Amino acid sequence: MAFHVTVRPANHEFTVEDDERVLEAALRQGLAFPYGCRNGACGSCKGRILSGEVSYGPTRPPGLNAADEAAGFALFCQAVPLDDLEIEVREIGAARDIVIKTLPCRVAARRMLAPDVVELRLQLPATERLQFLAGQYLDILLKGGDRRSYSLANAPHDDRHLVLHIKKVPGGRFSDTAFNALKEKALLRIEGPLGSFFLDEESERPRLFVGGGTGFAPLKGMLDHLLETGLDRPHHLFWGARDAAGIYAPEWLREQAERAAGQFLFTPVLSEVPAADVAGFPAVSGWLHDAVLAAYPDLSGFDVYMAGPPPMIAAAKTAFRDAGLPDDRLFYDSFEPAVQPEATAG
Template sequence: MSFTVTLRPSGHSFEVDDDERILEAALREGFAFPYGCRNGACRSCLGRLIEGEVDYGPRKPPGLSAQDIESGKVLCCQAVPLSDLELEVRDIGAARDIVVKILPVRVVALERLNHDVMEMRLRLPSTEQLTFLPGQYIDILLKDGRRRSFSLANPPHRSEYLELHIRHVPGGHFTGSVFGGMAPKALLRIEGPLGAFFLREDSERPLLMVAGGTGYAPIQGMIEHAMETGVERPIHFFWGARARADLYRHEQVRAWADAWAPLSYTPVLSAPLPADDWSGETGWVHESVLRAYPDLSAFDVYLCGPPAMIAAAEKAFLARGLPEDRLFYDSFEYGADTLEALQSDDGDVG
């Protein structure tokens, strides 16, 4: 048995097979749905149920609150229709022409950026190219069938290789191999580009970009793309980390801000070390944003980083006037298999 999902406001519709999730069906039918982790945690695929009924199985997805349910919100990556549906979702038309591919890649360089972040550079076959939007991510397909997701840190115009920023998780299977001596010429398989976190270029509003840790990676791609294409609207980048060493491209960003008028840069440390001799902003990065911009009603905001940062910033920013449809985020969630592995001290970032 199948059900029809009708999207609002576009009026487009597609069929969802029995026991199939809404997002799976939408992607199969070529619809550009917003999504991120695909395991019910990051909330990127949140839509509003106008009519119909859905089911999530025995356990409610971690990214869906009781308040969400009461207000008719639905997580499309986990929801299975129980009837025909009318669903309101955010349009991401810019991604419609992007082709998702599975490709072999070769590791051409591994460079430590600090104590726990590695830059990995991947080269595509000479006969292939990957068209993507600044901020999207790829999945590395492991031999055991698992996946590891990493944001593309390079902008589309800098495409001689794909650049990933990989944080080491102690005991992690994949990150352990990256930090434990992976051969520079190793062969991997990837799928991408994926995700709905990318720079929207149809807006003239000023931009606030907020990153935590390696959430800097997709922001780097966005900023480089904005510089290359001559964006003139103001961009203020806030980068939150624990200590100075965690701001692994601090000098690069400062140089960009000094040389390019639209860009401002505010680094924020939550636990600076005495040796850091830090006189800049401290505390939580989203609180630093609000000190600088008490009213967010006129901005577009891009967030990328750990789940706790995303959740706190989303709540605080919406309360300060940011329209929900001007908040774009990518939560660096762990996949379900990785969460289980971490509980036994064997997992890596997903």
């Protein structure tokens, strides 16, 4: 049987079919719910159950702890209704008119950005364009039904190509191909744009951008978009890597700092080598969230956009909340590495 869901505070309504997940049903019926990984790990789709019950199967999703569940929170990407629901969730109005497409594309260019990062530029057919919001991602569709998710590293105004930064993952089905076998003009299939990691452009608060590794990619798209429209307040990017080679866009960083006339600040954060100058910017040593808090011990007046591996996201969420950042001003995309079939795809 189908279950009825009422969404507060927007008062939207939709139905969920037998064994269908709440997020899947909401997206299918045109509601713009927040989400990221869609596998229960990142927590982006978290909302509150006001009435009714849901099931996750035999185990609670990793992105939902016991305290959150006891407080009535749920991860809607994994939650299957057991009866009619009334839920509270922040809907994303800006995504409502974005059309998700499945399209063919060709590899227009391929270049190494770092020893473990390759950039792919994908060319759509001449009759197609993909409308997206800066920060969203797309899926590469693989044979056998597998898919791999990668953030778009370019801004919507610069959409001649779709630009991806692919990190080398040992045993990664697509990353191995991207590094070792993929040639220019190779044909791929994609689905996108996906995800609810994008800018709140109505906010007038200063923004901090926090990226670990290739978590820089969606932040670059956001900053390119903001720089194109004109920065009207300070924006500070913190980019973490093991060493200077992991800060793989030095020319872009210098260009943005010059172009933004003091409104763009950059701090490289190196975790495995002593602090040094990186691309002309003084670096600091240690963890990303510590570097952010050393510069901004009170985060109550900021919006924070963060992308990177799950341990980085988890540590920063707790530390930033303790520094006064409200939950609804933290926007994040948790990157789940995907490897060969013996592991869960991310």
